[in-house]
Amino acid sequence: MTSAEDLRSRLVEEVSPSSTWRDTFMRVPRHHFVPDRIWVESEDDLTPLTRVEDPEAWLRACYSDRPLITQIDDGDANGRGYRSSSASMPSIVAMMLEAADLAAGHRVLEIGTGTGWNAALLADKVGRGNVTSVEIDPAVARQAEEALAGSGVHVVTGDGEKGYPPDAPYDRVLATAAVQRVSYAWVEQTSPGGRVVTPWGTSFHNGTLLRLQVEADGTASGRFGGNVGFMWVRGQRTPHGSLEDRVRPEHEYTETSTDLHPYEPISDFDASFAIGLRVPGMKDLLVFDDDVPGNPNYTVYLMDPGSGSWASWRVQPGPHDYRVRQHGPRRLFDELAEAYSWWRKAGRPEHTRFGVTVTPEGQRVWLDAPGNLVS
Ligand SMILES: C[S@@+](CC[C@H](N)C(=O)[O-])C[C@H]1O[C@@H](n2cnc3c(N)ncnc32)[C@H](O)[C@@H]1O
Numbered sequence: 001m002t003s004a005e006d007l008r009s010r011l012v013e014e015v016s017p018s019s020t021w022r023d024t025f026m027r028v029p030r031h032h033f034v035p036d037r038i039w040v041e042s043e044d045d046l047t048p049l050t051r052v053e054d055p056e057a058w059l060r061a062c063y064s065d066r067p068l069i070t071q072i073d074d075g076d077a078n079g080r081g082y083r084s085s086s087a088s089m090p091s092i093v094a095m096m097l098e099a100a101d102l103a104a105g106h107r108v109l110e111i112g113t114g115t116g117w118n119a120a121l122l123a124d125k126v127g128r129g130n131v132t133s134v135e136i137d138p139a140v141a142r143q144a145e146e147a148l149a150g151s152g153v154h155v156v157t158g159d160g161e162k163g164y165p166p167d168a169p170y171d172r173v174l175a176t177a178a179v180q181r182v183s184y185a186w187v188e189q190t191s192p193g194g195r196v197v198t199p200w201g202t203s204f205h206n207g208t209l210l211r212l213q214v215e216a217d218g219t220a221s222g223r224f225g226g227n228v229g230f231m232w233v234r235g236q237r238t239p240h241g242s243l244e245d246r247v248r249p250e251h252e253y254t255e256t257s258t259d260l261h262p263y264e265p266i267s268d269f270d271a272s273f274a275i276g277l278r279v280p281g282m283k284d285l286l287v288f289d290d291d292v293p294g295n296p297n298y299t300v301y302l303m304d305p306g307s308g309s310w311a312s313w314r315v316q317p318g319p320h321d322y323r324v325r326q327h328g329p330r331r332l333f334d335e336l337a338e339a340y341s342w343w344r345k346a347g348r349p350e351h352t353r354f355g356v357t358v359t360p361e362g363q364r365v366w367l368d369a370p371g372n373l374v375s
Helices: 004-015 019-027 055-062 090-100 117-126 138-147 184-188 263-267 269-278 332-345
Strands: 037-042 045-050 068-072 083-087 108-111 131-135 154-157 170-175 190-201 206-214 220-227 254-258 283-288 298-304 309-315 322-327 354-359 362-367
Touching: 004 019, 004 055, 004 090, 019 090, 019 117, 037 055, 045 055, 068 138, 090 117, 090 170, 090 190, 090 206, 090 220, 108 117, 117 131, 131 138, 138 154, 184 190, 184 354, 190 220, 206 354, 263 269, 263 332, 269 332, 269 354, 298 332, 309 332, 322 332
Parallel strands: 108 131, 108 170, 131 154, 170 190
Antiparallel strands: 037 045, 037 068, 068 083, 190 206, 206 220, 220 354, 254 322, 283 298, 298 309, 309 322, 354 362
8 A cells, every 4th residue: 555655745746836835735644634434526426435444545535636525415414415525626725825825924714624634734834823714514623623633723613704803813814615705704804915815606607716905994805816616605505406396397488599509608617707797696507318418419407596587598409599498587598698798798808807895895896997897
């Protein structure tokens, strides 16, 4: 069996963190933080893997550049398989740590302790006693606290959207769970000149990384950058529900046709990011006929769990004339088509041209400059 040290060296080679982070990644063993029971993702499935049953596969998984699912359904054994905690993908962890621009002595608040691995990396960089990490799930927090014993990290069980005032002010707030709305508490608890770094997305697009700089007037502004998909913070999850629950045979709908093909609006990173900004609350699901990916016949479903609205967009080879059905108070296909047209007319801006300003009143999303509001 290859040793954990060898596997760790290989992972560090593969992820290749910058010289500022390399030694930290070598010093903090990921397998020390990964629980004995994990789930590995393959296609749409989750395969359980336990340390006791297959120690070699478990160790290899710990040193693969993959996210490892460590809890499903918030620990409820009767759930639907919703991923609720994980050890994040090492290359994404490295990218986010770089984005946070950390230095020895910085005081850091992490949201989403998870396994504790990222908190241990942070503590190695900024120093013992400078990291507070908030985890909402008591069982996950307990396990992380045990793994972090002796690291000097202060683990708090609570809702990280509220920050953690007793240890404020912070120089950096780093979230490892995604938001659709940045909590003002994070800005309020960060010193002027400090940074808030968080995965950010919409129900249509999860997501990208947002880097905010906190200003002396108590606001924070910054731009998006990078392809980063994360679990949502608990309070901002988009509602669950199967297609069968949402699109019912008894629903009435209107039927039209369109020459708009879903490829770019759904699959292009920048197009779908912009559409998500303009069409709040909408989720999409692509269903291939006979459940076979690559089948030329498929349907894109657009759904808004809030209003019960849905649209179906039927794609078949042949003339560009696709059938669209829409049900409910929102015309989701029309909203998507309008947002896509807006993005094209705006010159197809990349997601890095968009940014956010956070004030006590909420967040504003803009294009190119804070005055040019998008939504
Ligand atoms: C992707 S995992 C974090 C990975 C972790 N940093 C690591 O190194 O393993 C996201 C975590 O955020 C937690 N979480 C979700 N919502 C939260 C909230 N509002 N406050 C604090 N933690 C939250 C989840 O329970 C989960 O453990």
